[in-house]
Amino acid sequence: xxxxxxxxxxxxxxxxxxxxxxxxxxxxxxxxxxxxxxxxxxxxxxxxxxxxxxxxxxxxxxxxxxxxxxxxxxxxxxxxxxxxxxxxxxxxxxxxxxxxxxxxxxxxxxxxxxxxxxxxxxxxxxxxxxxxxxxxxxxxxxxxxxxxxxxxxxxxxxxxxxxxxxxxxxxxxxxxxxxxxxxxxxxxxxxxxxxxxxxxxxxxxxxxxxxxxxxxxxxxxxxxxxxxxxxxxxxxxxxxxxxxxxxxxxxxxxxxxxxxxxxxxxxxxxxxxxxxxxxxxxxxxxxxxxxxxxxxxxxxxxxxxxxxxxxxxxxxxxxxxxxxxxxxxxxxxxxxxxxxxxxxxxxxxxxxxxxxxxxxxxxxxxxxxxxxxxxxxxxxxxxxxxxxxxxxxxxxxxxxxxxxxxxxxxxxxxxxxxxxxxxxxxxxxxxxxxxxxxxxxxxxxxxxxxxxxxxxxxxxxxxxxxxxxxxxxxxxxxxxxxxxxxxxxxxxxxxxxxxxxxxxxxxxxxxxxxxxxxxxxxxxxxxxxxxxxxxxxxxxxxxxxxxxxxxxxxxxxxxxxxxxxxxxxxxxxxxxxxxxxxxxxxxxxxxxxxxxxxxxxxxxxxxxxxxxxxxxxxxxxxxxxxxxxxxxxxxxxxxxxxxxxxxxxxxxxxxxxxxxxxxxxxxxxxxxxxxxxxxxxxxxxxxxxxxxxxxxxxxxxxxxxxxxxxxxxxxxxxxxxxxxxxxxxxxxxxxx
Numbered sequence: 001x002x003x004x005x006x007x008x009x010x011x012x013x014x015x016x017x018x019x020x021x022x023x024x025x026x027x028x029x030x031x032x033x034x035x036x037x038x039x040x041x042x043x044x045x046x047x048x049x050x051x052x053x054x055x056x057x058x059x060x061x062x063x064x065x066x067x068x069x070x071x072x073x074x075x076x077x078x079x080x081x082x083x084x085x086x087x088x089x090x091x092x093x094x095x096x097x098x099x100x101x102x103x104x105x106x107x108x109x110x111x112x113x114x115x116x117x118x119x120x121x122x123x124x125x126x127x128x129x130x131x132x133x134x135x136x137x138x139x140x141x142x143x144x145x146x147x148x149x150x151x152x153x154x155x156x157x158x159x160x161x162x163x164x165x166x167x168x169x170x171x172x173x174x175x176x177x178x179x180x181x182x183x184x185x186x187x188x189x190x191x192x193x194x195x196x197x198x199x200x201x202x203x204x205x206x207x208x209x210x211x212x213x214x215x216x217x218x219x220x221x222x223x224x225x226x227x228x229x230x231x232x233x234x235x236x237x238x239x240x241x242x243x244x245x246x247x248x249x250x251x252x253x254x255x256x257x258x259x260x261x262x263x264x265x266x267x268x269x270x271x272x273x274x275x276x277x278x279x280x281x282x283x284x285x286x287x288x289x290x291x292x293x294x295x296x297x298x299x300x301x302x303x304x305x306x307x308x309x310x311x312x313x314x315x316x317x318x319x320x321x322x323x324x325x326x327x328x329x330x331x332x333x334x335x336x337x338x339x340x341x342x343x344x345x346x347x348x349x350x351x352x353x354x355x356x357x358x359x360x361x362x363x364x365x366x367x368x369x370x371x372x373x374x375x376x377x378x379x380x381x382x383x384x385x386x387x388x389x390x391x392x393x394x395x396x397x398x399x400x401x402x403x404x405x406x407x408x409x410x411x412x413x414x415x416x417x418x419x420x421x422x423x424x425x426x427x428x429x430x431x432x433x434x435x436x437x438x439x440x441x442x443x444x445x446x447x448x449x450x451x452x453x454x455x456x457x458x459x460x461x462x463x464x465x466x467x468x469x470x471x472x473x474x475x476x477x478x479x480x481x482x483x484x485x486x487x488x489x490x491x492x493x494x495x496x497x498x499x500x501x502x503x504x505x506x507x508x509x510x511x512x513x514x515x516x517x518x519x520x521x522x523x524x525x526x527x528x529x530x531x532x533x534x535x536x537x538x539x540x541x542x543x544x545x546x547x548x549x550x551x552x553x554x555x556x557x558x559x560x561x562x563x564x565x566x567x568x569x570x571x572x573x574x575x576x577x578x579x580x581x582x583x584x585x586x587x588x589x590x591x592x593x594x595x596x597x598x599x600x601x602x603x604x605x606x607x608x609x610x611x612x613x614x615x616x617x618x619x620x621x622x623x624x625x626x627x628x629x630x631x632x633x634x635x636x637x638x639x640x641x642x643x644x645x646x647x648x649x650x651x652x653x654x655x656x657x658x659x660x661x662x663x664x665x666x667x668x669x670x671x672x673x674x675x676x677x678x679x680x681x682x683x684x685x686x687x688x689x690x691x692x693x694x695x696x697x698x699x700x701x702x703x704x705x706x707x708x709x710x711x712x713x714x715x716x717x718x719x720x721x722x723x724x725x726x727x728x729x730x731x732x733x734x735x736x
Contacts, residue, residue: 007101007377008039010123012091012113014083016044016061020073020264022291023130026176027106031059033366038373041098043090045069045083064090073208073239073264080109088113095121099462101377102126104369105147108140115143119432122461124148124376130176131288132156132309133212135163146433148376151369153289154310174369175313176291177362182271183298201232201340204277204301206270206292207284209240209261214283214306214327216242219249219259221283221332226258228337237273239264274299279339279346285326287311294360297321297353302346304335320353382734384416386438386463388431388454390445392421396627398569398654399470402545403444409726425450431457440516440733441465446473448508455511464736466517468543469525470652473508474501479574479648480604487671487687488525488649492532509533516736519543521652522673543728545652547720548634548661555714556663558703562594563641565697566664568633569655571603576646576669576687578612583694585616591701595641598623600633637662642700645669648687656682660716665709667696681716683709 015021017028031040039058045065046052054061066082069075091113094100103125105114114125127144130153134140141164144150150166151174152158158171203225207213215236222234236246236259243261250259265273274280280296282305289310296303297314303321305311315321322338324331339346391397393404407417418438424430426449435441435457443454446469458465475491478484484496491497497505512518512535520526520542529535565584569575577599584597599609599622606624613619628636633655637643643659645668650656652673659666660682670684683699685692699705 005378006037006039007373008041008098009034009373010091010094010098010100010103010117011040011042011044011106011110012087012103012117013042013106013110014045014080014087015069015075016042018050018072018266019047019069019075020267022176022289023107023128025267025291026128026130029177029179029362030104030366030369032057033362034058034370034373038370039098041094041100043087043094045075045079045087047072062090062094084109084113088116091117092120095123096460102373104128104373108134108143111140111143111147115146118146118436119429120460122432122435122457122463124436126151126372126376129153129157129161129288130310131286132160133286135160137164141165149372151372154313156309156312157288172368172372174365174372175310175360176289176294177360177365178291178294178298178357179362180298180358182268183274183295184271184300199231201229202276202278203232203234203281203336204237204273204279204296205234205281205283206237206273206295207282208238209236209242209246211242212284212286213238213240214285215246216249217327217329218281218283218332219246219253219255220329221336222255222259223253224329224333225336226255228333229340232258232340234259235273235277236261237263237265237270270295271299274301277301279304279336281332281336282306282311283324283326283332284308284311290314293321294357297357298360300350300354302339302349303353304332304339314356316352316356319349320356321349382439383414384438384440385410385418385733386431386435386441387417387419387421388425388441388443388445388450389419389421390425390447390450392419395421396629398652399444401630402470402654405546405722406726406729409722410729412723413726413730415730426453428453428456428460432460435461435463438463440736442468444468444470446471448473448504448511451508451511455514458515464516466519466732466736467512467515468519468521469529470521472525472528472651474504475649476572476574480572482573485688486648488651489528489671492528505532509535513539515539517541517732519732521545523675524673525651541728541732543725543732544720545654545657546722546725547718548658555707555711558706559639559641562596563701564639565595565597566600566636566640566643566659567598567645567655568600568628568636569645571599571601571606571609573605574648575603575605576648577605577609579687579690579693580644580646581609581612581616581618581622582690583697584621585618586694587697587701588618588621591698593701596621596623598625598636598640600625600628600636602627634658634662637664640664641706642667642697644693644697645672646685646687646693647671657718660713660718663710663713665700665706665713667693667700678716678718681712 015024017024042061046063046068048068048070052063064086067079100123103114103117103123105111105127111127118125126149127147128151144166150161150171161171225232250256280301280303284306287309293314306326307323308326317323322335389403391400393400420434441454441458475488518540613622643664643666645656647669649671656666656668667683669687683696685696
């Protein structure tokens, strides 16, 4: 599948060849061996003498750092500090420009960059480690737990991943490789010993001159080896912090004519050293893999190595080589002398090791990694949606109910839904993190506080974004500040926005024109926005809310007193509840019926309503109740005399539909988003004319009128389920 699709893989890595090192060779060999449809972009540090931009076949290399590296085998902290931010920034730019499908990180610093890239671009990253000695690191745990998969060079490295909390199912064991076109078992002359002195027993070790490589134990062992094998010579290839210490030690032991520290050599020159070696020794104290052992085996050289880490995976003891205790010079000496004194056994080890090494061809390793690329890149994100919403269950409220019901139905038709709510929905970093495994960000909001970070997250991550507008941010805030006293339609029609509100409106319009889809719940709001915000018609859809399941059976009788009026929803100024309380006080004054008003909900206007009730002398006739779950509201509606929704404007009057479903007479604002076919059958009033509300309520005191209206509601049989709502969303998501 990977070979059928053009993809781009990004390698953010501080060092890349010609810089010398195992992880660098790993990255280069993988990059060079990917199939033709795979493009690899490498962002790395600058190297003296190398171009800042270079194309090697299908591999494009960008070199970015403050300083240029001179020593190909060692870089200072200053170089790394100067390279890290520029390599990271260059990687972010590359990810945005080239539509990166996957980030493959090589080593821990590279993984840190992958971690940040996954936040800022939403691109999944794959981590690789080839060393050990970091088990239990909380910081590595933080980084690698975010990776899609982690490649361990050996079982020992895999255990270290597990120790930091990476799930075992996310760990893959893929060893390093060897290039058989370079390394072979053809013998050759010693590169630096004159041909007249070739009759020696050559011991070779390759690795960085650091404590963990255990070279001091090999040098100590060589003292005993020299006594038993007088013509023995030891060559150590590599450079590092202990170079001067080891030179001093060799000189003190008077072995400077028998032990050669040749320093770092280009990887292409290593075959010459393996070709003359009679024994290869890797005396490491700790070793994640040990690529030099594989190279020695591919060169037909018998191997002695420490019984640690990845070396245990490579060497089959007494079959392909000998294993010794780490930090044990005596065992190293015994193993080397055994191979010298048992040439038949040494030859057997060499042949077996040569066969074993074929398992580690770079082509095979590259195919294994390519399979992982395919596994990650071909994941189907089209049915993975991230909801960004201010509230969600267990929160109480219409938007929370809608989001939860829609989520359930989408899951039933094969979607995977993740939710970012509250603070998470307003955090760019959290949205980028959650968007990583999603195909679409679905912002259920009219607030720019959620819309802005959701839009940025979609752009950073390359994901599609759809916005559902169920209200109007600017008008609602203007009403709550008591700056205006008008309906939603007249607010825009009469251009009653302040300069600041026009700036916010321009900002919202700019965002809505950049999203992939805008969903309105009613034609009412769609018409307002199309006129003022001038949205693209192709990007706009109307997906109406679901209608509650309508009660069947016989019509209800006029209820006994007390006659209860129900309102449920947010307690805010634009809901016009003060008019409802004043209308109640007039009914209480003019009629003898015992009428109660129950206001259920929460909001900043509660205290003002309590004071309004007290000043009107109707405190004992009003019950203020906390917000209730949707099901309990429906039960209250079934027992109510009437339901009232007096808002100045109501884009999606779900409460009115719930009252209709319960067959409870509903009085609602005429400034609402219900279709004409439904609204014409309901009693509506002018929210700016208190008398019209009183008249509507008075009409319902007439038993005949109440019964007539209730029977008309019985005939109203609207049928729209959340399943239909989900199917319309599915069609929209799949056509993005």
